[in-house]
Amino acid sequence: MSLGxxxxxxxxxxxxxxxxxxxxxxxxVVLPIATGVLLLALWHLWAESTRYQIATPGEPVRxxxxxxxxxxxxxxxxELLSDGRLVRYSIASLFRVAVGFLLAAAIGIPLxxxxxxxxxxxxxxxxxxxxxxxxxxxxxxxxxxxxxGIRDEAAIFIIFLGSFFPIVTGTxxxxxxxxxxxxxxxxxxxxxxxxxxxxxxxPAALPQIITSLRIALGVAWLVIVAAEMNAIQSxxxxxxxxxxxxxxRYDLVVAAMLVIGAIGIGLDFLVRRLERIDSVRWGFxxx
Amino acid sequence: MSAPNAAxxxxxxxxxxxxxxxxxxxxxxxxxDAIDLEIARGEFVCILGPSGxxxxxxxxxxxxxxxxxxxxxxxxxxxxxxxDPRRIFVFQDYGIFPWATVRENIxxxxxxxxxxxxxxxxxxxxELIGLQGFEDSYPGELSGGMKQRVAVARALAVSPExxxxxxxxxxxxxxxxxSMRRELLRIWQRxxxxxxxxxxxxxxxxxLADRVVVMTSRPGRIAGIVPVALPHPxxxxxxxxxxxxxxxxxxxxxxxxx
Numbered sequence: 001m002s003l004g005x006x007x008x009x010x011x012x013x014x015x016x017x018x019x020x021x022x023x024x025x026x027x028x029v030v031l032p033i034a035t036g037v038l039l040l041a042l043w044h045l046w047a048e049s050t051r052y053q054i055a056t057p058g059e060p061v062r063x064x065x066x067x068x069x070x071x072x073x074x075x076x077x078x079e080l081l082s083d084g085r086l087v088r089y090s091i092a093s094l095f096r097v098a099v100g101f102l103l104a105a106a107i108g109i110p111l112x113x114x115x116x117x118x119x120x121x122x123x124x125x126x127x128x129x130x131x132x133x134x135x136x137x138x139x140x141x142x143x144x145x146x147x148x149g150i151r152d153e154a155a156i157f158i159i160f161l162g163s164f165f166p167i168v169t170g171t172x173x174x175x176x177x178x179x180x181x182x183x184x185x186x187x188x189x190x191x192x193x194x195x196x197x198x199x200x201x202x203p204a205a206l207p208q209i210i211t212s213l214r215i216a217l218g219v220a221w222l223v224i225v226a227a228e229m230n231a232i233q234s235x236x237x238x239x240x241x242x243x244x245x246x247x248x249r250y251d252l253v254v255a256a257m258l259v260i261g262a263i264g265i266g267l268d269f270l271v272r273r274l275e276r277i278d279s280v281r282w283g284f285x286x287x
Numbered sequence: 288m289s290a291p292n293a294a295x296x297x298x299x300x301x302x303x304x305x306x307x308x309x310x311x312x313x314x315x316x317x318x319x320d321a322i323d324l325e326i327a328r329g330e331f332v333c334i335l336g337p338s339g340x341x342x343x344x345x346x347x348x349x350x351x352x353x354x355x356x357x358x359x360x361x362x363x364x365x366x367x368x369x370x371d372p373r374r375i376f377v378f379q380d381y382g383i384f385p386w387a388t389v390r391e392n393i394x395x396x397x398x399x400x401x402x403x404x405x406x407x408x409x410x411x412x413x414e415l416i417g418l419q420g421f422e423d424s425y426p427g428e429l430s431g432g433m434k435q436r437v438a439v440a441r442a443l444a445v446s447p448e449x450x451x452x453x454x455x456x457x458x459x460x461x462x463x464x465x466s467m468r469r470e471l472l473r474i475w476q477r478x479x480x481x482x483x484x485x486x487x488x489x490x491x492x493x494x495l496a497d498r499v500v501v502m503t504s505r506p507g508r509i510a511g512i513v514p515v516a517l518p519h520p521x522x523x524x525x526x527x528x529x530x531x532x533x534x535x536x537x538x539x540x541x542x543x544x545x
Contacts, residue, residue: 179380181382188371204386282425
């Protein structure tokens with residue numbers, strides 16, 4: 001078993017070295033697979049090396065695994081899938097992220113547009129946004145628990161904080177960096193306040209707003225785990241804490257971690273699709 | 288100076304004693320020094336000068352985007368204090384919106400018109416600039432010349448009395464620039480609005496303008512105003528054209544030969 005892993009790791013390493021000779025398109029396929037295989041093999045070897053045996057007189061020898069191997073993790077993944085926890089907890093986490101993130105966008109985008117546009121609004125809001133921004137959302141967990149109790153609202157509040165600041169700051173910067181000719185043209189053609197916002201300021205800022213949404217969603221998903229570790233009874237973060245506390249199930253811990261990673265990629269992919277909307281594509285292509 | 292600065296006919300624009308300073312830190316720079324100028328109704332005026340001579344500042348003041356430190360600008364006897372849809376400014380870059388299609392860009396000044404009227408006007412100006420079939424394209428999909436044509440169409444769609452152009456052809460390659468000049472003249476001869484165009488290209492000013500306002504820098508002053516009484520199309524090889532060209536170079540204080 002261990003020898004097999006060693007051989008696999010060696011083969012993967014050789015494939016990485018040998019791929020220099022391949023065309024770029026072939027490299028794009030071979031390299032990620034080879035690196036993945038290499039990582040899996042190393043993971044396996046390392047997990048096996050931490051295994052130890054306990055010999056108690058009068059009892060059969062017991063093997064204790066400290067770290068789960070990839071195989072064990074796969075089994076744990078199947079377990080989570082079949083007992084329904086995987087879907088249930090993923091939905092619970094995604095729900096909290098969705099509510100917190102959408103709330104942050106609903107408040108952050110208008111606030112950012114306003115603070116980017118009006119100097120007075122910027123003077124009033126910006127110092128506090130900038131002062132609160134460097135505080136990790138995790139630092140708010142005690143306050144959130146105090147305010148909302150051990151409920152969804154507490155986790156949603158943490159998510160909200162994590163997404164809010166990148167969105168406000170990104171939107172504000174987007175409006176401020178708008179070329180002056182856009183606004184001058186709009187004034188020149190006699191656009192009124194609301195028309196200016198709808199036809200010029202918002203669309204001009206939209207590509208950068210989308211980028212800030214992408215960052216914000218990444219942060220939201222990053223902090224969900226910590227937000228749910230705080231005694232909430234569902235979600236992928238809860239699963240991780242619960243699996244450890246209830247019987248040292250590190251195989252479940254690692255399986256949950258991998259699911260979190262996969263969903264994170266999925267979320268990022270979804271936001272990136274926004275970049276392809278016709279009216280924002282200009283902001284993502286270099287001429 | 289007042290005689291050559293006066294427009295031939297009924298003046299549309301009257302500039303008197305216009306001065307503008309820029310402050311950078313403690314330094315103060317006189318960008319425009321007591322400019323006097325008149326532009327007649329329906330006239331095509333080019334403001335020619337080297338970069339940094341304040342010609343763009345003058346145009347920005349005329350457009351109502353900046354405030355003068357001294358002097359007045361009257362358009363139809365009315366003091367200019369802010370931009371107005373009756374006088375449209377065409378920018379070199381960033382004038383048209385990259386997030387909007389050609390159709391939406393041209394319709395910018397027509398937002399409050401009924402949809403049907405708006406569509407008719409847009410169709411008319413799309414045809415005028417020869418961009419049929421590109422109505423739903425985004426600026427990013429167009430060439431530099433096409434983009435500039437959209438900017439012109441957007442300006443004309445609101446039937447402005449004056450069009451201000453700040454180096455509108457500056458970003459184009461020299462061949463496209465030539466054909467755009469021809470196009471600009473064709474449109475002007477048809478619509479007969481007043482045009483003030485800023486350029487640093489001597490040939491451009493000579494091929495387009497009824498009068499060329501020559502500016503020199505630091506501080507920005509009018510060195511002279513040269514009427515170009517040649518009929519269109521203007522042949523850059525003709526002796527009359529070259530005599531004028533020499534005159535412009537002299538006013539600019541630059542030698543024409545290399």
